[in-house]
Amino acid sequence: MARAATxxxxxxxxxxxxxxxxxALLQPGERPxxxxxxxxxxxxxxxxxxxxxxxxxxxxxxRKAGKQRLYGLDARGLRPVHQWTGxxxxxxxxxxxxxxxxxxxxxxxxxxD
Amino acid sequence: MARAATxxxxxxxxxxxxxxxxxALLQPGERPxxxxxxxxxxxxxxxxxxxxxxxxxxxxxxRKAGKQRLYGLDARGLRPVHQWTGxxxxxxxxxxxxxxxxxxxxxxxxxxD
DNA sequence: TTGACATATGCCGATATCGGAATATGGTGG
DNA sequence: CCACCATATTCCGATATCGGCATATGTCAA
Numbered sequence: 001m002a003r004a005a006t007x008x009x010x011x012x013x014x015x016x017x018x019x020x021x022x023x024a025l026l027q028p029g030e031r032p033x034x035x036x037x038x039x040x041x042x043x044x045x046x047x048x049x050x051x052x053x054x055x056x057x058x059x060x061x062x063r064k065a066g067k068q069r070l071y072g073l074d075a076r077g078l079r080p081v082h083q084w085t086g087x088x089x090x091x092x093x094x095x096x097x098x099x100x101x102x103x104x105x106x107x108x109x110x111x112x113d
Numbered sequence: 114m115a116r117a118a119t120x121x122x123x124x125x126x127x128x129x130x131x132x133x134x135x136x137a138l139l140q141p142g143e144r145p146x147x148x149x150x151x152x153x154x155x156x157x158x159x160x161x162x163x164x165x166x167x168x169x170x171x172x173x174x175x176r177k178a179g180k181q182r183l184y185g186l187d188a189r190g191l192r193p194v195h196q197w198t199g200x201x202x203x204x205x206x207x208x209x210x211x212x213x214x215x216x217x218x219x220x221x222x223x224x225x226d
Numbered sequence: 227t228t229g230a231c232a233t234a235t236g237c238c239g240a241t242a243t244c245g246g247a248a249t250a251t252g253g254t255g256g
Numbered sequence: 257c258c259a260c261c262a263t264a265t266t267c268c269g270a271t272a273t274c275g276g277c278a279t280a281t282g283t284c285a286a
Contacts, residue, residue, distance in 0.1 A: 015128040016244085020197070027201070033263055046245065048264055067253055067262055075204035082198035084133070088140070089195065091188035129274085146233060159275065161234055180232055180283055 010077045013057040018042065019050050023059060023073060030072040032065075123190045126170040131155065132163050136172060136186060143176075143185040 014020055021040050025031065031039075037047035051071055054060040058077045063070050127133055134153050138144065144152075150160035164184055167173040171190045176183050 011130075011133075012128045015125045017124075018244095020124075023201070027204075034261095043246070044263070045247085045265080049244085052264080064253090067260095069252095069263065073201075073204060075201035078198045078201050079205050082195060082202065085191045085195035085198065088136070088186075088188035088191050091140075091186060092192050131274095147231095156276070157233070158235080158277080162274085165234080177283090182233065182282095 008056060010057050010059065010081060013053055013059060014078070014081065016050065016053075018046075019054055022047070022050055022054060023075070023078075026060065026071060026073040030063075030070040032068040032070055034068075036071065121169060123170050123172065123194060126166055126172060127191070127194065129163065129166075131159075132167055135160070135163055135167060136188070136191075139173065139184060139186040143183040145178075145181040145183055147181075149184065 014023070018040065022036055025036060025039055033047050033051065034044060036042075036051065037044045040047070042050075051060060051062070055062060055071075059074060061072050061074045063072065127136070131153065135149060138149060138152055146160050146164060147157060149155075149164065150157045153160070155163075164173060164175075168175060168184075172187060174185050174187050176185065
């Protein structure tokens with residue numbers, strides 16, 4: 001056995017900085033592949049590959065528009081990520097219990113090392 | 114040139130299902146490595162390695178407790194992820210513009226294919 | 227110091243990944 | 257049908273990753 005997790009889930013898809021950049025770029029609206037590539041300074045095949053991954057996890061939809069193929073955002077897949085991280089929200093909202101002093105303790109302990 | 118993104122950022126750290134499991138497990142409180150391993154059905158070295166990654170990106174802190182080493186959550190690093198995904202929130206809150214019909218169009222177009 | 231327990235590290239094999247270049251596929255217009 | 261433009265796919269090398277196993281390091285207690 002070797003590797004377990006594939007790129008075929010949303011968490012992995014957005015682990016790639018370039019793919020996050022693509023998602024951000026598509027926020028205002030659809031774009032053809034070439035434009036994505038140009039705008040983000042990558043090669044056409046590069047953009048195509050990243051878009052493929054994003055499409056496979058459902059973060060992006062494509063549609064033919066004449067000679068071109070327009071890619072558009074479908075960010076609903078990001079919701080689980082938002083929710084999952086949200087589950088930890090209370091840990092950075094200090095209002096919650098003695099987390100802060102606890103973290104201080106940890107810091108101190110590691111430094112003493 | 115080859116690979117760009119390393120595991121050394123939060124997005125990559127949480128791309129691993131096992132590491133997400135660890136973070137969830139640590140939510141109630143600190144745990145020694147062995148317990149983490151046991152609880153999640155992984156080997157001790159396995160747990161140790163994942164915890165290392167989590168520590169390197171700052172999602173986890175460790176502190177010596179006698180013979181053991183207790184790992185505790187420091188979820189503040191998840192905030193950027195929460196925020197980044199939150200930037201797309203309007204795309205899954207239908208109340209926003211004609212996204213929905215737009216997505217329908219895309220769906221339709223792909224199916225027609 | 228020695229022994230027992232807890233944790234970390236090193237090495238390995240299998241596989242996945244990314245980027246680049248070349249090339250294949252697809253669609254459009256003449 | 258044939259050039260032309262847009263996009264996808266394939267092949268490649270370099271590297272990163274994960275899991276497993278063996279072993280090193282660390283820490284206590286007697």
